[in-house]
Amino acid sequence: MIEFCTKKRMLLAITFLGGLTIVVLIVESQWTDDTTNKPYIENLEHNATCTTNGAYEIIIDCHPCTAFEIASKSIGVCIHSRYKEVLRCKTGETITRSCDRVAWLEENAFLKFEGFMFAFAVLSILSVFLREKVLRKRIIRKVARQLRSEIYQQDVDNIYLAPVETLIALFTIKYCDSKIKITLIKTNKKSNDNHNFMININDFIVDILENNETTRSVGYCQLPYLRLNKNSFIAGLCACLRQIIKLTLSENPLHHCQNLLGFKNSCLAAPSETSVWTKFCEVDLINMLNNCNEETRSKIELPETLARYEIHLSQPVRLHNIHKYTMSKKYSPNGVSTQNRNIPEHVYAEGTFMTLADIDIFICIHLFVIFMSNDKIFKAMPLVTKWYTKIMENENIKSLLNIFPMIIKSPSDIDVNFVLPNVIDQSLYQCDPKFYKTGKQAFTKQDDIDLSLDIIKNIGIKYNLEDEPFGVELNIDWNKIPFEAGPNGGELPKKRLQRKYEQLENLCKATLKLAKSGDKIVDFCAGTAHLGILVAYLRQDCRIIILENKEESLNRAKLRVKKLNLHNIDFYQCNLDYFKGNFDIGLSLHACGVATDLVIQHCIRVNAIFISCPCCYGSIKDCHNIHYPRSKIFKNSISLKNYLTLGHSADQTHDDKNHKTKQGYQCMSIIDTDRKLQAEENGYKVHLSKLVPDTCTPKNHLLVGIPEFKLTDDKTIADCFNNLCNI
Incomplete structure (x- = not known):
């Protein structure tokens, strides 16, 4: 249906149909005998002369x-x-x-009909736009008063101590002239006196709640978060900031914040686990501020984070259609095309105009400047200083700085000439070619693979799989499941549909065998929530949480849930790292690389059952919250380089005719055995097997981990879930 297409595609389709109609009319007019210029048919009969x-x-x-x-x-x-x-x-x-005069009459009737249809179309379009505007305002009214963030104790009247994330969120709200009403929650955390971050809330409409007055949703995710409605939430700093900007632009598309989301609205959209740039803005800068103390003020060497940003600003600007920029007259200062025009320097963090990244980085550096109370830091970082001065010249920014009360600190007795530490000369973009130097990520040479396999063989680790997947004895009758609850309701292409049925059936059987009434089940990295919606329909006595960081995917899932009229599902748009809630079972179907290990880590944290089908073994890598290898025995036996070599080889699972396939499955088994051993070290019983049939996906391993204290003998399980065997 055309309504499920993007706005751009709908406009193209309508334009194409309109153009086709005009062409048909022109062709018909050429092929039809023209009688308009012919005299009337001779009056063969009349009664006068x-x-x-x-x-x-x-x-x-x-x-x-x-x-x-x-x-x-x-x-x-x-x-x-x-x-x-x-x-x-x-x-x-x-x-x-x-x-x-037949032609004249028919032409007149046709013109009247076309005029009527045109008027009807105009009225229809106007009604759709008006309806959309009304619905958008309703959504905005619902979202208002739903932003929740964190504060510490009150310092003086309307001035509070708060974490950096709260300061960034409030500043962005003010910059965007957002109508959101904020709820600030007093937490039990004790702020560090060495880096008190103060916020003046006089200009904000806020509700202040004690920690024990909050709803259950606060405990499920890290603050700040946005509550869209009673069962839909957005968590994580960058995700919340992006949504605040979108809400402002939905009311006022010409607002001065219209460019903050960057090219194709993609600024800071990627999760910090996979994007170096998002991690820098969302994690590294905030960690820099949180680690500040009195020693920082007297140290000659400034934080490494500032040095990395200084180097970033010295790199070429990342421009889309760079050939067009350097060759086109449109972008030439004097309107003359030239092949010698240089690529522009960094004016802002991401290029030639200010984005959300500039807002985030500016607030962090501004707070650092306030903390240091020493202008000499600017001499050590000239490019950052130039950028900082440019941001300060923005009147919309400058007028809002009064929300950060200045803290008068006594100047240091030591005359310090600050310097930046030495860091790698590379930008903060994941796609920077310098990130992919030969010898650092060339992990699929056969000699390296053989060496890694020999290491595993020598330490005697067994990586055998069980014959059948956990829960294989259960039966799911797809004929009794509604269209929208199955994968065919998710608009999958036919060539993938049958395989998706088989994948879902394997994970769903394991879930049904272990789930109890009242359990909270989280579908991590859910995408369009094929697995979560199916489980929610089959176990309506359980609470299902759909967790996904892509807004478009969640919107599709919400549409299916609405058609099914399910009321046991909550939606969380956030990265894995921001989900902090307790739950009973964690699911993941083809969570990419590091995400699978984050899911298992979350489950181990709360002693929850995990049911996971891993994917993208070649993309596993160390990040700020996950380190490899996972188990102690692997850490003590194999280096990170050799381990990642096995991960890259595990992605070489093609077809049976390819000579690399058998080796790829062997490496898959080794990586998943490491995951199994890590869970067992934390008190889990883990089942590692293949999906049935194993042709349903090249990445066909299934990990089912059950905390030992939750283990029950097979007879009790069969008795408890006998009613599920004929679903």
Whole structure:
């Protein structure tokens, strides 16, 4: 259906259909005999001779004869053309003659019809736009008063101590002139006196709640978060900031924040686990501030984070269509095309205009400047200083700095000449080619793979798989499951549909075997929530949480849930790292690389069951919250380089004819055995097997981990879930 297409595609489709209609009309007009310029058909029959000399006037225009006149032949002129007109001669005589004005009549009727349809289309479009505007305002009213963030104790009237994330969120709200009403939650954390971050809330409409007055949703995710409605939430700093900007632009598309989301609205959209740039803005800068103390003020060497940003600003600007920029007259200062024009320098963090990244980085560096209370830091980082000065020249920014009360610190007795530490000369973009130097990530050389496999063989680690997947004895009757609850409701192409059925059936059986009434089940990295929606339909006595960081995917899932009228599902748009809630079972179907280990880590943290089908073994890598290898025995036996070599080889699972496939599955088993051993070290019983049939996906391993204290003998499980065997 066209309504499920993007706005751009809908406009293209409508334009194409309109153009096709015009072409058809033109072709038909050329192929149809033109009678408009022909004289009337000769009046073969009339009852007067005054028409021969033109001494008459038409008193009734050409019109169709009645059916009776044609059938009875009572009027002779109707026999030939079936149209007649009435004339009055100068003599006063009134006569009737035949006429031929069919083309004119049909053209007139066609134009009237087209005019009516055009007017109807215009009214329809206006009604759709007005309806969309009304619905958007309703959504905005619902979202208002739903932003929740964190504060510490009150310092003086309307001035509070708060974490950096709260300061960034409030500043962005003010910059965007957002109508969101904020709820600040007093937490039990004790702020560090060495880096008190103060916020003046005089200019904000806020509710302040004690920690024990909050709803259950606060405990499920890290603050700040946005509550869209009773079962839909957005968590994580960058995700919340992006949503605040979108809400402002939905009301006022020409607001001065219109460019903050960057090219294709993608600024800071990627999760910090996979994007170096998002991690820098969302994690590294905030950690820099949180680690500040009195020693920082007297140290000669500034934080490494500032040095990395200084190097970033010295790199070439990342421009899309860079050839067009350097060659086109449009972007030339004097309007002359040239092949020698240089790529522009960094004016802002991401290029030539200010984005959300600039807001985030500016607030962090501004707070650092306030903390240091020493202007000499600017001499050590000239490019950062140039950028900082440029941001400060923005009147919209400058007018809001009063929300950060200045802390007067006594100047240091030591005259410090600050310097930046030495860091790698590379930008903060993941796609920087310097990130992929030969010898650092070339992990698939056969000699390296053989060496890694020999290490595993020598330490005697067994990586055998069980014969059947956990829960294989259960049966799912797909004929009893509604269209929207199955994968066919997710608009999958036919060539993937059957395999998706088989994948879902394997994970769903394991879930049904272990789930109990009242359990909280989280579908991590859910995408469009094929697995979560199926489990929610089959176990409506459980609470299902759909967790996904892509807004478009969640919107599709919400549409399916609405059609199914399910009320046991909550939606969380956030990265894995921001989900902090307790739950009973964690699911993941093809969570990419590091995400699978984050899911298992979350489950181990709360002693929850995990049911996971891993994917993208080649993309595993150390990040700020996950380190490899995972288990102690692997850490003590194999280096990170050799371990990642096995991960890259594990992605070489092609078809049976490929000689690399068998080796790829062997490496998959080794990586998943490491995950299994890590869980067992934390008190889990883990089942590692293949999906049935194993052709449903190349990444066909299934890990089911059960905390030992939750283990029950097979007979009790069969008795408890006998009613599920015929689902």
